[in-house]
Amino acid sequence: MKIHIGSKNQTKVQAVIDTILLYPSLFPTPEVIGIDVDVALYGHPKSIKETVEGAVSRAKKAFAHCDYSFGLEGGLIEVPYTKTGFMETGACAIYDGKNIFVGLGPAYEWPQDVTKMILDGKADASLAFKQLGYTHHEKLGSIKGGIIGELTNGRIMREDFTKYSIIMALIHLEKSELYK
Helix, strand or coil: CEEEECCCCHHHHHHHHHHHCCCCCCCCCCEEEECCCCCCCCCCCCCHHHHHHHHHHHHHHHCCCCCEEEEEEEEEEECCCCCCCEEEEEEEEEECCCCEEEEEEEEECCCHHHHHHHHCCCCCHHHHHHHCCCCCCCCHHHCCCHHHHHHCCCCCCHHHHHHHHHHHHHHHHHCHHHCC
């Protein structure tokens, strides 16, 4: 069974591999390939709509000669009662060539100055965190455990954070009789 992922980011690829191995009845012999896809750039997604659309776009663009494709996208979503009004979440879209299955992961708040830079269009997340001195890495994706790992002192790593949105999207496949 061929599975494509709309990214070559090793953290995303490994999160999909680790997660689908929990579902041997759905993915008995998975062959997982990360595909470099060109996605429309919003900068960093700043709404639930942009975040989910980014995941769907990645999944659809990765779908070619495979059984399923996965798209993973992180983005800011509006959340009341937070200091910035926004939290970062992750979306997963799974595409079978006809249907889209969406799941969301947990959400957490970024430092106010990071969120402001992103909302003002001055930087994407990687650049904001670097310019503000929170990391020396060029890309947040290159940090072992991701920025969530840094913010939680290693209690939650990006790999695990990403898996939750995948598991939520897989509910539709595993319990398909509930979603007709």
